[in-house]
Amino acid sequence: MAFVERVFSGVQPTGNLHLGNYLGAIVNFVKMQETHNCIYCVVDMHALTQPVEVWGGPSELARNTREVTAAFIAAGIDPKKHIVFNQSQVSGHAELAWIFNCVARVGWLNRMTQFKEKAGKDRENASVGLYDYPVLMAADILLYRATHVPVGDDQKQHLELSRDIAQKFNNDFGDSIRGHGYNDGMYFPLPEPFITGPATRVMSLRDGTKKMSKSDASDYSRINLTDDADTIAQKIRKAKTDPEPLPSEEKGLEPRPEADNLVGIYAALSERPKAEVLREFGGGQFSSFKNALVELCVTKLSPIAAEMKRLVADPGHVDAILIDGADRARTIAAETMKATQDIVGFVRKR
Ligand code: TRP
Numbered sequence: 001m002a003f004v005e006r007v008f009s010g011v012q013p014t015g016n017l018h019l020g021n022y023l024g025a026i027v028n029f030v031k032m033q034e035t036h037n038c039i040y041c042v043v044d045m046h047a048l049t050q051p052v053e054v055w056g057g058p059s060e061l062a063r064n065t066r067e068v069t070a071a072f073i074a075a076g077i078d079p080k081k082h083i084v085f086n087q088s089q090v091s092g093h094a095e096l097a098w099i100f101n102c103v104a105r106v107g108w109l110n111r112m113t114q115f116k117e118k119a120g121k122d123r124e125n126a127s128v129g130l131y132d133y134p135v136l137m138a139a140d141i142l143l144y145r146a147t148h149v150p151v152g153d154d155q156k157q158h159l160e161l162s163r164d165i166a167q168k169f170n171n172d173f174g175d176s177i178r179g180h181g182y183n184d185g186m187y188f189p190l191p192e193p194f195i196t197g198p199a200t201r202v203m204s205l206r207d208g209t210k211k212m213s214k215s216d217a218s219d220y221s222r223i224n225l226t227d228d229a230d231t232i233a234q235k236i237r238k239a240k241t242d243p244e245p246l247p248s249e250e251k252g253l254e255p256r257p258e259a260d261n262l263v264g265i266y267a268a269l270s271e272r273p274k275a276e277v278l279r280e281f282g283g284g285q286f287s288s289f290k291n292a293l294v295e296l297c298v299t300k301l302s303p304i305a306a307e308m309k310r311l312v313a314d315p316g317h318v319d320a321i322l323i324d325g326a327d328r329a330r331t332i333a334a335e336t337m338k339a340t341q342d343i344v345g346f347v348r349k350r
Contacts, residue, residue, distance in 0.1 A: 003189040007036040008146035010043040010087070010137070013064035014055045017071050018222040019301075020152075020202035020212035023268045028150040028194065030076040038082040039144055039329060042068045042322070045087045045094070046136060049129040050118065066318045067308065071225055073321070074307035085325030087140065092333035097132075097139035099344060103169050104135050108161055114154065138162035142188045143333045150194040153201065154211075159193040166190050176343045187343060202265060205239040208257025226305050229298045236262075236294045241286045248282030250275050259286075266293050269300045 009029060011021065032038055042065050047055040055061055065086050072084055087093050109115070112134055119126035129136075137158050141149055142165070149159055166188035170177060174185040204210040204221040212222045220235050227235070240258045247253060253260040253274070263281075266289075267274045281289045311318055341348050 003145060003147050005036055005148060006144055006146045007032050007038040007148045007150065007194075008041070008141045008144050008191075009039075009150050010041040010046070010140055011068050011072075012047050013042050013044055013061060013068045013086075014047050014050070015064065015214040016222075016224045016226065017068065018202075018212055018214060018224050019265065019297075020222070022071075022075065022225060022301075022304075023202050023265070024152045025150065026071065026075045026077075027268075029072070032148070032150060032194070033076075033078060033082055036148065038077075039146065039332075040072055040077055040082065040084050041140060041329075042072075042084075042086040043137075043140065046133060049127055049133050051127075065322075066315055067226075067312055069318050069322060070308040070311035071304070073311060074304045079321045079325055083325045083328050084321060085329050086322050089322065089326035090143075090329050090333050092143045092330070092337050093136065093139050095337060096143050096340065097136045099340060100135045100139050100142075100165050100169070101132065103172065104138075104161070104165050108164060109134065111157075112161070113157060134158045134161045135165070138165045141191050142166055143336050144329070145189055145336060146191055147189045148194050149191050153195050156193055156195065159191065163190040173343050176345070180339065180342055187339065202268075203257065203261040205235060205261075207240065208259075208261045223297065223301070225301065226308060227301070228305065229302060232297050232301065233294045236290055236297065239290070241290075245283055245285055246278065246281050246289055248278055250278060252278075252282075262286075262289070262293060266296060269296050 009025065011017075011025065029038065029040055044061060044065050047061060047064075056064070069084060069086070073079060077084060109131060115126070115131055115133065118130060138161060141162050149162075151159065167190060169188055170186050173187070177185050177187045202212045204212050204216060205223070206216075206218055206221045210216070210221075214222070216222060220238055223232055223235055239262060241262070242256055242258060244256070244259075246259060246263070247256075253263060263274050263277055267277045270277070281292070338348070
């Protein structure tokens, strides 16, 4: 069976969104609206997998859920044409995750590098949810039988696990799937990652070898989507560079991670290739390039920050968007859950 192409992606409501989230994920989300039906989910159930100090407790969770929603809308996601909602409002995510828990193997989860990183040394003390995180993620995607998943490259391994789960489900229940009219035995599609963002890896402004991250202790390492123009200017002026002028060709950036990162950000925000940016700025000093970068960042990000501020000030409006999105998501999810229950052999009301 040819699956209808559908896009699904999720963002966790844990702390401030920054330029890395924007260029690595959200810009792609916006673009994919032109070609696909898209479902964008604020994954509040995933936020709970980390210690409460990390996600900040109940009022922070609600605040951050609304802020991520506001960022989606401010960046140009259309919640009427597409679907924007928070995960916990659609119970199918948890229901399908249970079935997938019984399909996924312990050995598969033991290979997940993100669990090892996030659990750190004290693995015994990590939540069971953190370990099971990738199974819930597979349920998120497959509950809508989504075929394309725009994500940052750190999520590639989780996407592979989603494919393995879909494939094993299709194999384990193949006869039943065919018996229910899916003649090729494929009930779930094998979702494809979509990683071709303009800048899939935005690095820290203080260390060009580390990813820009909300957990970095220094706020100068990142540009938050809610930073005002003065803050953006300060952060870029203080960004680490080296004493050489900018190179004129891309290969001159290779041994210079900080220069490469700033040029990459400029290229992504101006939607031009790095080579072209270097043709304009190559041979010049960082100070003048940084001035141009400040101006570009402020021009691109200020309208988003302003719109986010306006939306966050009206939580009733944001909540209404999430409720409407969840209602529409639930309709699709209900179809998948009914078919899945039939395929597995769960007795249900008809
Ligand atoms: N794990 C993803 C991240 O941290 C968030 C996520 C949860 C997600 N469920 C998803 C992404 C489903 C894509 C599809 O970035």
